[in-house]
Amino acid sequence: MQPYEYIKSFTDAYRNAEDLSAAEREYRCLAVQFPYVFDPIGDDDLFAGKLKAPEVGLWPEPLGGRGVCFHYDEKKFLRLIEENADGKGRELQAILSFWEKENTRKKIREAYPADIAGALPYDDVYYKESCVAFPLYRVVGIYLDYEKLLANGIGGLDGVIAGRLAKAETDGDSGAVLTLSFMRKELALFAEVCERYASQAESMAARAAGKRKKKWERLARTLRKISSGKPETLHEAMQLSSRYTLAAGSYNYGRMDDYLGGFLARDLESGVISKDEASEYIRSLWRLIAYRDSVFHGRVIIGGKGRRNEKTADAFALLAIEASKTVAETEPQLTLRVYEGMNEAVAEAALDCIALGRTYPMLLNDDVNIPAVANAFRVSEELAREYLPFGCGEYVLNHQSLGSPNGIINLLKALEVTIRNGFDALSGKKMGLALGRLEDFPTFESFYEAYKKQIGYYMEILARQEALEYEVVAKQAPFLLISALFDDCIERGVPVLSGGIRYLGGTVETYGNVNSANSLFAIKSLVYDKKVISPEELVKALDANFEGYEALRQKLLAAPKYGNDIDEVDGLAADFHQFVCEKARAQNEATGLHSYLVVVINNQANTQVGAYTLASADGRGAYDALANANSPAGGTDTQGATAMLNSLVKMDPSIHAGSVQNMKFSKTLVTEHRDLFRALLRTYFKQGGTQAMINVFNRGDLENAMREPEKYGNLIVRVGGFSARFVTLPKDVQTEILSRTLY
Amino acid sequence: MKGILFNLQRFSIHDGPGIRTVAFLKGCPLRCGWCHNPESFKRGVQSVNGKTFGYEISAGEVVAEALRDKAYYEESGGGVTFSGGEPALQKDFLLSLLTLAKENNLHTCVETCGFAETEALLEISRQTDLILFDYKISDPETHKRHTGQPNGLILRNLKALYESGSKIILRCPVIPGVNDHDGHFSAVKNLRRQYPGMLGAEIMPYHNMGESKWKELGLDYGFAGLKNPDEKTVNEWKEKVKTRDAAL
Ligand code: SF4
Numbered sequence: 001m002q003p004y005e006y007i008k009s010f011t012d013a014y015r016n017a018e019d020l021s022a023a024e025r026e027y028r029c030l031a032v033q034f035p036y037v038f039d040p041i042g043d044d045d046l047f048a049g050k051l052k053a054p055e056v057g058l059w060p061e062p063l064g065g066r067g068v069c070f071h072y073d074e075k076k077f078l079r080l081i082e083e084n085a086d087g088k089g090r091e092l093q094a095i096l097s098f099w100e101k102e103n104t105r106k107k108i109r110e111a112y113p114a115d116i117a118g119a120l121p122y123d124d125v126y127y128k129e130s131c132v133a134f135p136l137y138r139v140v141g142i143y144l145d146y147e148k149l150l151a152n153g154i155g156g157l158d159g160v161i162a163g164r165l166a167k168a169e170t171d172g173d174s175g176a177v178l179t180l181s182f183m184r185k186e187l188a189l190f191a192e193v194c195e196r197y198a199s200q201a202e203s204m205a206a207r208a209a210g211k212r213k214k215k216w217e218r219l220a221r222t223l224r225k226i227s228s229g230k231p232e233t234l235h236e237a238m239q240l241s242s243r244y245t246l247a248a249g250s251y252n253y254g255r256m257d258d259y260l261g262g263f264l265a266r267d268l269e270s271g272v273i274s275k276d277e278a279s280e281y282i283r284s285l286w287r288l289i290a291y292r293d294s295v296f297h298g299r300v301i302i303g304g305k306g307r308r309n310e311k312t313a314d315a316f317a318l319l320a321i322e323a324s325k326t327v328a329e330t331e332p333q334l335t336l337r338v339y340e341g342m343n344e345a346v347a348e349a350a351l352d353c354i355a356l357g358r359t360y361p362m363l364l365n366d367d368v369n370i371p372a373v374a375n376a377f378r379v380s381e382e383l384a385r386e387y388l389p390f391g392c393g394e395y396v397l398n399h400q401s402l403g404s405p406n407g408i409i410n411l412l413k414a415l416e417v418t419i420r421n422g423f424d425a426l427s428g429k430k431m432g433l434a435l436g437r438l439e440d441f442p443t444f445e446s447f448y449e450a451y452k453k454q455i456g457y458y459m460e461i462l463a464r465q466e467a468l469e470y471e472v473v474a475k476q477a478p479f480l481l482i483s484a485l486f487d488d489c490i491e492r493g494v495p496v497l498s499g500g501i502r503y504l505g506g507t508v509e510t511y512g513n514v515n516s517a518n519s520l521f522a523i524k525s526l527v528y529d530k531k532v533i534s535p536e537e538l539v540k541a542l543d544a545n546f547e548g549y550e551a552l553r554q555k556l557l558a559a560p561k562y563g564n565d566i567d568e569v570d571g572l573a574a575d576f577h578q579f580v581c582e583k584a585r586a587q588n589e590a591t592g593l594h595s596y597l598v599v600v601i602n603n604q605a606n607t608q609v610g611a612y613t614l615a616s617a618d619g620r621g622a623y624d625a626l627a628n629a630n631s632p633a634g635g636t637d638t639q640g641a642t643a644m645l646n647s648l649v650k651m652d653p654s655i656h657a658g659s660v661q662n663m664k665f666s667k668t669l670v671t672e673h674r675d676l677f678r679a680l681l682r683t684y685f686k687q688g689g690t691q692a693m694i695n696v697f698n699r700g701d702l703e704n705a706m707r708e709p710e711k712y713g714n715l716i717v718r719v720g721g722f723s724a725r726f727v728t729l730p731k732d733v734q735t736e737i738l739s740r741t742l743y
Numbered sequence: 744m745k746g747i748l749f750n751l752q753r754f755s756i757h758d759g760p761g762i763r764t765v766a767f768l769k770g771c772p773l774r775c776g777w778c779h780n781p782e783s784f785k786r787g788v789q790s791v792n793g794k795t796f797g798y799e800i801s802a803g804e805v806v807a808e809a810l811r812d813k814a815y816y817e818e819s820g821g822g823v824t825f826s827g828g829e830p831a832l833q834k835d836f837l838l839s840l841l842t843l844a845k846e847n848n849l850h851t852c853v854e855t856c857g858f859a860e861t862e863a864l865l866e867i868s869r870q871t872d873l874i875l876f877d878y879k880i881s882d883p884e885t886h887k888r889h890t891g892q893p894n895g896l897i898l899r900n901l902k903a904l905y906e907s908g909s910k911i912i913l914r915c916p917v918i919p920g921v922n923d924h925d926g927h928f929s930a931v932k933n934l935r936r937q938y939p940g941m942l943g944a945e946i947m948p949y950h951n952m953g954e955s956k957w958k959e960l961g962l963d964y965g966f967a968g969l970k971n972p973d974e975k976t977v978n979e980w981k982e983k984v985k986t987r988d989a990a991l
Contacts, residue, residue: 639753640752646811675819676761679761679762679815680819743754
């Protein structure tokens, strides 16, 4: 199908469903969308797994684009309109106007009450507008129940739903009948896609010879099989799980070692495949995940407590790490959950991969995170063992909870407007609560209280925005393929966002945490305690971006900074962290969300929102990047890696849904002093470290890459919660990464 | 008990085993031309062109700082190292540091240039787990030319420490054009044969990071422009001091 035809059909399907249920509309739209978006199997692919982003479509979050649920890609539309100057172009223009009104993001905005609309900008424009807080439009962090999928197969799953449907019919539960019957129909759509691919594979097999023929034949068999039957081999299980992920619109691949380990062990034992073949499968899947290019997503989780069979899972985990060594891509975001007593071979393989500079696997510490998640989410430790990070590092409970990060708050910007009595000097507009100017507060405590009030104001707005967003999205589409693999949805006969799951939560991304803490400390010690800077002078200097205030700036820079294991400043940082996290966590009741939690993650928003943040009291210049997540501000950690790590662990991990720690280590340390590097990480984890995302470079690599990018095309760096080729990053992001201390 | 440091460095991985904190005590009897810590020369706190070098600190404060990383030492087999300058120049301070460190179960190293009173060194070594003993130049005349003192006392002290049963690692700075010749490497080897109970000999390749500090202090750096040796050269040097029975 050509784009024009597709766009028309999809839009017609949507329009013609005006009087129908959301479930039926979703089904009809997907029936058009599926055949269009699934690309043919590539010659070198061992699995069917390619997908394109449609001009208009229905996903929880569109691939690569901004939007949620029913969404459209304006750029693609405009290009098509330009290419079709005739009647088609006019028609497309009309369709574009239709979607400008009908897209789900628009519907969410229209639902805002006055106070939300007044406090947040109209759009998710954190990268191009000056504001304290922003909404994000998406539903992300979907981890499907692969165990259930693989244990039942599509046919079996359909049987389970049919059984529940029969009961709903007897009970006269019309809502459940609707949900479950369209759930079955969508499963059938998925089966059709598999059949279509099987046909492609069969015709390819007919034309191929030798090894290629074998590959196409295997694919054809697998695809026929999984369209209804239960998968029995590793190949079938990998095909079914990855393909379903794409169809459902999820970007994460779950605890892969756990759900594939058994298949691997069985295949190896029965001699169906060799270890090398298994590795080849995994590498191919890795390439397909990378091909999807979802940047912040693509999580594959290995390791950790709570797996059904650690032995078989670890065997898969080892191959997964091996694949990440050879497939030098920025995805999948391979993540290893570590714990005391884990398989040493897996831990060592992980260090080997990290030492290669792959940035993977990222390490998460179960021993700290499980009790922390239990507390933060208010669930049992048993359940907390199912915590999984998605995106840039936010936790959810495997196929039981959602916690889409749908709001951003720039805490440093909040400080900026607070000291100016609710005024944004950059845009010249009123912003936030007007609580007085810095000089109006007689004590640091009274000022700190005002700042907290400001943050509380935005937190409440953001939490309500998130609940509202879910509500609107739920009315637009039930996401039945997702609901089928989320706990309780089938049993309840209710879709995922409408009360189908027990733990519908939300998260808020906080930025500028560390700059704010350092600024607070400087204000406390220099303005209030020692009185060496007057409040008026400070604000003037910040307004002037320190021009003419060089001596004052030096004093600010010389004030102790978080990241050096200095108790007084770290203590204030921890207190501030506590406040921000608890404030968010307290929003669950008013919003009806199961949880609403801070995530101290980072993509590149620290650089992007920094560009709209004036000079700050920590000595940071106007528009400079903010510190990355909970890590020290670039270059301010001068006391060595142990001091930096000691500072990190002072932040309570049990009140948020994840905090990422980016660290830069030299190649020499991780290779020539491996035992010390290992000891460093182990101790950090024992002391309470939650997570480590490790970059490994040679000294000078980044500088050289900025000078001669053509020679460093393969230099992969961890930006925040995602990895990227360094040379493809914008200059300001490169500079921020360079500024981080290399140990 | 207070003393004077010019630096307190955490997460050190080159000054003794494991992850360590190194306290650099100010004051040195030698004047090595390549020294990368020239701020250690003078014993007292100094002020040069508005910049202060060195600070007074109590033994308790130093050890408290070191204790912050105790968990890291325990995991890596590390501890605390007292270096300089020449730490023996602040003998009483050093002894109280060592006592306090021991009371807190920290593994201790002392790095010495060997140019100190023999009795003092012996007393220090009795309180220390491991001595890092610098051995710079084998020929006494050349030694004097480059460090300001001949090496007789240093060699006698090494012998005395060895005979007293101290655990010793020899630390050998190799400076291109000064001591990167076979004669010196054989002398190192000979020492290892002479004192087979020594735990090893480490090559400390020349590094030019001291150059800017000499300037800051208003001093003339005699090795201006000298390049750091490359990895291959360093590896060759390491080979040359290996002995059959005591590889490190
Ligand atoms: S003995 Fe060490 S500190 Fe003293 S001058 Fe020589 S190199 Fe510098």
